[in-house]
């Protein structure tokens with residue numbers, strides 16, 4: 205089964221693409237890291253407790269105000285009110301907040317990884333030819349070598365990204381939006397890094413146009429991905445676990461090598477400046 209990593213930067217269109225891939229004619233299962241990241245910090249989880257204990261003292265509005273809809277003072281399950289996500293966002297995105305963001309990532313990411321592995325294994329045993337891993341921080345958090353193919357959804361014009369982000373999340377101020385964009389790698393760098401993997405292992409979808417154009421672009425790109433990863437190969441991997449292990453290991457080593465070379469080049473470029 206192909207692990208198709210879907211990434212980009214904030215508001216460049218990953219969720220829009222994952223909806224297209226989950227619908228006919230593709231019907232692919234999607235493991236959505238943002239969705240899982242919400243589940244693992246619901247009241248009553250270990251993630252929730254750790255976030256409240258670390259960020260509570262410095263963030264007075266960390267929990268959503270009590271309302272009838274969210275279950276009042278003690279929340280729906282009696283384990284606390286849900287997190288006030290915009291407030292937590294302000295605590296971790298922005299200049300000088302890298303250490304707090306690291307703490308939050310350290311709490312959330314291991315739990316996200318565990319849940320994502322479970323969902324991937326489930327998709328493998330269902331015999332799908334591919335599973336989409338929708339992971340915004342795929343490159344930043346080292347998931348890249350796991351993916352047989354990576355699809356980066358990118359925009360050439362940074363203004364479009366900002367406009368779409370502000371239109372979708374109207375609770376964000378312009379500064380909030382800028383901080384969020386700046387907390388990730390530049391999406392054009394991600395596109396370049398993706399192309400470095402070669403056509404079989406990396407595709408870039410440019411999403412500066414309208415949604416109809418995006419759909420056409422996806423159809424074009426998916427035709428290439430399907431030729432490179434046919435259904436018979438998915439069945440061969442399912443029926444022959446040693447083949448799956450060898451193929452997975454080869455793909456991992458190749459991707460790791462490309463990642464290493466890229467990092468080396470970037471270091472050399474920095475040293476020249």
Ligand SMILES: CC(C)(COP(=O)(O)OP(=O)(O)OC[C@H]1O[C@@H](n2cnc3c(N)ncnc32)[C@H](O)[C@@H]1O)[C@@H](O)C(=O)NCCC(=O)NCCS
Nearest residue numbers: 213214237238241289290292293308309312316340387388
């Ligand atoms: C800070 C939080 C509470 C803000 O919640 P909010 O509902 O406003 O945003 P949401 O979770 O929908 O994320 C929106 C987008 O922000 C970006 N983003 C989220 N977390 C991070 C992060 N730690 N670093 C950089 N970008 C991030 C992603 O592009 C994501 O798609 C939330 O983003 C969070 O818990 N982040 C840490 C977990 C994480 O890294 N999630 C990303 C997928 S693993």
Ligand SMILES: Nc1ncnc2c1ncn2[C@@H]1O[C@H](COP(=O)(O)OP(=O)(O)OP(=O)(O)O)[C@@H](O)[C@H]1O
Nearest residue numbers: 213214215216217218219220368372413414415418
């Ligand atoms: N081609 C397009 N034309 C117009 N609007 C678009 C296009 N692609 C995406 N959008 C809109 O831009 C916004 C951001 O898209 P989307 O939510 O898919 O991004 P994302 O990369 O998943 O963001 P995040 O990282 O925050 O999860 C959404 O409101 C979406 O409807």
